[in-house]
Amino acid sequence: MNLAPVHHPDYWESRYQCGDTRWDKGEPAPGLVDFLRAHPELPRGTVLVPGCGTGHDVVAWARAGFDVVGMDFAPSAVARAQQRLAGAGLPGEIWLGDFLRDPPRRVFDWIFEHNTLYCAIAPADRALYLEAVLRWLSPAGQLLAIHYLIPDAGPEPPFGTTREEVVDRFGPHFELVADWVPRSYPNRVGLERMFWWRRKP
Numbered sequence: 001m002n003l004a005p006v007h008h009p010d011y012w013e014s015r016y017q018c019g020d021t022r023w024d025k026g027e028p029a030p031g032l033v034d035f036l037r038a039h040p041e042l043p044r045g046t047v048l049v050p051g052c053g054t055g056h057d058v059v060a061w062a063r064a065g066f067d068v069v070g071m072d073f074a075p076s077a078v079a080r081a082q083q084r085l086a087g088a089g090l091p092g093e094i095w096l097g098d099f100l101r102d103p104p105r106r107v108f109d110w111i112f113e114h115n116t117l118y119c120a121i122a123p124a125d126r127a128l129y130l131e132a133v134l135r136w137l138s139p140a141g142q143l144l145a146i147h148y149l150i151p152d153a154g155p156e157p158p159f160g161t162t163r164e165e166v167v168d169r170f171g172p173h174f175e176l177v178a179d180w181v182p183r184s185y186p187n188r189v190g191l192e193r194m195f196w197w198r199r200k201p
Helices: 009-018 030-038 056-063 075-088 123-136 163-170
Strands: 046-050 067-072 093-096 108-114 137-148 174-180 192-199
Touching: 009 075, 030 056, 030 108, 030 137, 030 192, 046 056, 046 123, 056 067, 056 075, 056 108, 067 075, 075 093, 108 123, 123 137, 123 163, 137 163, 163 174, 163 192
Parallel strands: 046 067, 046 108, 067 093, 108 137
Antiparallel strands: 137 192, 174 192
16 A cells, blocks of 8 residues: 555555554553543633543543544544544544644643554654644643653654653643653553643742
């Protein structure tokens, strides 16, 4: 199969069209489920889930009472996420767009990253990712992220990272509230780290 470059929507649309969606585990991130259950005291604000795929994590935020928007630039992902939200009878929106490059339609109290965007873009685009987070997040916003701590395996995603790289990139702009090894899907046990960041004034 000839694929477009990884930064192009056609790359991901082709993966959806041919059914090669190995990253989709059919359920929300276990670490997110545990986080939301452990923090019922959080104000139920607005959440953006960029690179939301078919919307499992969007559904988890909506079930917890947050005003959630999922965003993806693959049309098939957007359609499936919309169907998932509607099928669950939950409020929320799914937008077709490019998180890295689009101007914000609004700003959010939370952004949630789950191995679905940071590890899927070329490492050279991670500076764009940080700039996008700062654009889309409110001045007092928070970033909750699960990162894939794997070695880079080749020219296609997933592209791994390290705790040090994540802290070096986000630390100048965010206060690290906590980081830990979350509960993971069976094939990712011990390979993920979860970070809770609060934007610095």
